[in-house]
Amino acid sequence: MNFFSKTKFLVAVIIVQSAIILAIVGTMGYHFFRFEQEFRERPRENNQMAKYVAKQLQLTPEQISEFDSLRDKFRRESDNLIRESRDVSKDIMDEITSEKPDISKLKELATKFGKLQEEQKHVMIDHLLELKGKCNTSQQMNFKKLIHRMERQEHNERERNRNREGRPRE
Numbered sequence: 001m002n003f004f005s006k007t008k009f010l011v012a013v014i015i016v017q018s019a020i021i022l023a024i025v026g027t028m029g030y031h032f033f034r035f036e037q038e039f040r041e042r043p044r045e046n047n048q049m050a051k052y053v054a055k056q057l058q059l060t061p062e063q064i065s066e067f068d069s070l071r072d073k074f075r076r077e078s079d080n081l082i083r084e085s086r087d088v089s090k091d092i093m094d095e096i097t098s099e100k101p102d103i104s105k106l107k108e109l110a111t112k113f114g115k116l117q118e119e120q121k122h123v124m125i126d127h128l129l130e131l132k133g134k135c136n137t138s139q140q141m142n143f144k145k146l147i148h149r150m151e152r153q154e155h156n157e158r159e160r161n162r163n164r165e166g167r168p169r170e
Helices: 006-057 061-096 103-133 137-165
Strands: none
Touching: 006 061, 006 137, 061 103, 103 137
């Protein structure tokens, strides 16, 4: 009797594919719940960041109020774009895992995702320029230092994540 008969081979293929699908679904679920947890923790972090920015820029109480309203406006706009990006990303994954992925639809979704990222950058740029416009001359110098410090910190965090994941450096 042949060990790799058609039936046994098909059963083995089905088991392997099932394991792959379970791994994919598990990974997607893990990232979804991790994102939701980070999203819930965001307000607390924002409050700390707002206090830090106010202290670094030596804002007046009126400026703090203006900055808070600008931050809330920015959050609403960026959160909507983040949700849309997440939905498009999910659509891309759904299409990739479909029985017959449509390449043109995938390219269209990738273009849409890119436009959403571009829009997110524009929203961030507009927000930072609005904040900068509310600062006086000495505060603008501190604002510049603060932005550079935040960029370095973000860069260092990306490097730590890359090293933690074992990716080679760029």
